[in-house]
Amino acid sequence: MQVAILGAAGMLGRKLAGRFSAEGQLGGQPVERLLLHDIVAATPPAGDLPAEIRVSDLSAPGAAAAVLASRPEVIFHLAAVVSGEAEADFEKGYRVNLDGTRALLEAIRAMEGYRPRLVFTSSLAVFGGPLPDVIPDDFVLRPQSSYGTQKAMGELLVADYSRRGFVDGISLRLPTICVRPGLPNRAASGFYSGILREPLNGQPAVLPVPETMRHWFASPRAAIGFLVRAAELDGAALEGVRSLTLPGISATVADQIAALRRLAGDRAVALIERRPDPAIEAIVGTWPKAFEARRALALGFVPDAGIDAILQVYVEDERGGVLPALG
């Protein structure tokens, strides 16, 4: 089996490729080769699994067809302009997030006898406006950003192309990834990972919102599990509903900090500086707090065990299991 990862240079793309390299199978079938696509050259995973590296802009004419010429059985479409950039650069957001996704679906439709499993990463940003504390699976799509709009449109396309029999697609609304590895960034949500990641690396972190703020999280490891589960499940089990809200951990900032204290002690917590930022509070204050995610749970998507487990994943996967030596 050949597996294609579009957006393979990103954090999830790299981890997903590493997973296939380490396990060599998907749903019990051997994965024989990877196709790693991005707008920059992705790094192939360690190990012996053959990986073809492809670089192009999916939204450019003919690019999607060229990428898919080898007819991968499974396609992970993770490529996207992120929320902040899609808001700052209106045209780029629509070109990459909408036109790129549509070009991919059109390339698949144009290939005779080809109906791959497509796993598309959507976003919680498809939801907005007044939200209940726990959002049910069937809830109105009311995005409050261009990014969320583009992802909602992508979901609609995946559903319609699947209904028409052109592709066998699934759209996944991933929880916010926490603890996201790597350097701090300026995303409004960045502090949710930063207040854990920085102290776990012995570095100071800034908390711009009250500790009562609640949000919905999954570890990178759980997210990779979701992607794999979406690739292997029986499409008929979806009963025609192609978008899934995934199970996460609903936690407040206070919950996060308490878990950090349990794992790494008071000295780690002391590295968090409270510096209230009303602008960031206003943005993240409108975000979802929790989801029911009943359908995904029934379909075998497995969430993290809890907020402590989320921190543990970071230490195991990004720090080789080693806690920082603090003061």
Added chain:
Amino acid sequence: MQVAILGAAGMLGRKLAGRFSAEGQLGGQPVERLLLHDIVAATPPAGDLPAEIRVSDLSAPGAAAAVLASRPEVIFHLAAVVSGEAEADFEKGYRVNLDGTRALLEAIRAMEGYRPRLVFTSSLAVFGGPLPDVIPDDFVLRPQSSYGTQKAMGELLVADYSRRGFVDGISLRLPTICVRPGLPNRAASGFYSGILREPLNGQPAVLPVPETMRHWFASPRAAIGFLVRAAELDGAALEGVRSLTLPGISATVADQIAALRRLAGDRAVALIERRPDPAIEAIVGTWPKAFEARRALALGFVPDAGIDAILQVYVEDERGGVLPALG
């Protein structure tokens, strides 16, 4: 004020142009000229109101910008490939219903200092899957057709372009128009008008579904009222929610037939032949039965008075108030 009607050759477009010609105003402001656009030449309404006739394909490069060069203050975007055709011709449906709408929004965005009111006709077809008997205003979008998918995507675009300040848009989910004037067509919904229109013209009609089937209706006159109301209301009153489900009349086929009997007697009803068609029953059986439409009611959208009033509108507006002479 200049008012543009895109899709001006269609039934609603013609009636809307006639309305402006007859009343000469919109929201208290004089309408000085009409711009009537379609893929075929629209017929200007009777009267003295100047009407410029434009013919082009909105989805063609540059077409939308050319149409809008005179900067109409209000744009009605009624142009669409209908449900059956969008399902039969996948590419045409996406080109006209999605690309045409996006091209229109992009042309508006590109015009410096131009932020017109845009009234976009969406559809009940954005809803699907298991539906409650009465659908609330906030309900999941789950279209079961390519047409419904394209309309849902159009709504998302109108909302995002409005949020970004490029346009002041409103998407209207019109009830099924009844009694639709003109010749019978092969739309699955055609019988809902046909069983009333044909007898009111002294002609036989076919009823393919049980009399218990319930659906959601508005007369053409009420629909024109909705379009005008959407054009004149204060955009701030929408509170950022740019899609409205409109108030209609929820009626069963039995209700329709009873109203026909009250208006035109047993001889009119006798012109309806029961000829069950399980295929049509299967399609329309999944359609919405009724909506709350609370927001639209609060915003001053006025539904028909009832099913009898809907029949009366047909006789008044299409038959000069004259009932047929029946055998």
